[in-house]
Amino acid sequence: MVKTKILLSGNEAIAQGAIQAGCSFYAGYPITPQNEIIAYMAKYMPQRGVFIQAESELAAINMVYGASAAGARAMTSSSSPGISLKQEGISYIAGAQLPAVIVNIMRGGPGLGNIAPAQSDYFQATRGGGHGDYRLIVLAPGSVQEAYDLTQTGFDLADKYRIPVMILGDGILGQMMEPVQLSTKKNKANTFKSWALTGCKGRKPNIVKSFFLREGALEEANLKRQRIYEIIRQKEERCEELFCSDAQVVLVAYGTMARIAKSAISQLRGMGKKVGLIRPISLWPFPQKPFNLKNKKVKYLVLEMSYGQMLEDVKLAVGGKRRVEFLGRSGGGVPSEEQIMHKVKQIW
């Protein structure tokens, strides 16, 4: 069989990945820079399931809640200000133990910010984002191919753990085009969900809820959630490591930032500087193992299109045992290869 590659933007790849994963419900509201996702879904979802352009982000995420409660693989997408609006629904989805995929193609903030690429929603994504004690699995693709692949992984993880999964990209990743190898794998969309609302024929009624009024009941539910999170921490760390074994300086970056870091590394290596890369792919759970490097003199340089958010997770992972440096820009600013190389030489 001829393996076909097609040219897609990151946004289109996410939409196509969702379709490949058997997503049968999409609701969204337009916002730049992710409009290609909603347009792609408007074109291809009606033949496979339900597409709704909702009246607001609030409605869209609550529609995803309903579709997921009904047993469908459901997704919404937005960008930073819209994701803030969705936090109410995401908290309810987490509370009701529903699977869902939420895409955030980040732009500059706070407030209306701008439409330039950014990574400044890292805290919001990795700390839950809405009210209550919960987490999302957060997957950060670094290429268009990975955007396609991880969206499919996201649906599987969401169903497996009954947890909302966020695909976290930035405006550059969403807009840039690369060839994508399409998958021919059969998806798991038709896995039976005993808890779904389908009508109570032949069984006791199912109730989908996040409300636990009886004394101790909510604590019990939250502890159960924490036990699931512990399993996820053990099993679902995802990371790319490059040249770490002999590195004197290890760059830590995700998404678009990691691509720029890779260019800087190849130049630095050419100059004889032993520089490596840790690229977290799952931002929650944040990869811990790659930070156990034996070289006691190794220095980490965290690179972000934000002002020191992932930096905190790196410091936690390193546990104060190694030096951690930082270079970040925000509001649409992206650290350049030159800035990275300069910083590396500065801290060498």
Added chain:
Amino acid sequence: MEKTFKRGPSLYDLPTHYCPGCGHGIAHRLVAEVVDELNIREKTIGIAPVGCAVVAYDYWNFDCSEAAHGRALAVATAIKRVHPQNIVFTYQGDGDLAAIGTNETIHAANRGENLSVVFINNAVYGMTGGQLAPTTLLGQKTSTSIEGRDKKVHGYPLKISEMLALLPGVCYVERVSLESPAEVLKAKRAIKQAFENQINNLGFSLVEILSACPTYWGLSPKESLDWIREVMRKEFPLGRIK
């Protein structure tokens, strides 16, 4: 003596948590009776609101989902679109449907979603302690309109049913009351109509039910029913709106 008072399979045999004289218990029962009479219990999916009726699913014996405050019609839209063969309804109070959820309400109605809505209007926020609701009457005292609702400060009682009736996607709107046994029977007929409309794929149907909240009206249960008849109905006239 023969026992004539019965519950159908859609209503659990439980005492409710509602205050004496509250209309929710009656409205829950009417919904359950309609579901049983139409023989749709096994394919019904109810959406419970946030408000006093938040645990309506504790009383109904069919599939149910909770929705965030005001979002019931967004949740219901998705469930019905995923399962068009199921019967999906929302049960919402005035704060839920006509304040925090106005947007979701208007747009679900305007899309003509094939859903049935049971809208409880008791002119007050019950669960949170009797605050001003969008449907609170002019002059009505609440914990956040201490001197009574003043049109210059709080605006007017919102007639959302009349507003919704203007939308082409809406097929049926009726306002009923739980003030007397005769009106309760009419209310049940209206709820049944709203469910039958959905079975017949006619679009969006809403039944507004004037329902007593003696606790936050500061009246006895009997006085509350009189207040619906003598005061509330002047602002919210009964009958078919569309």
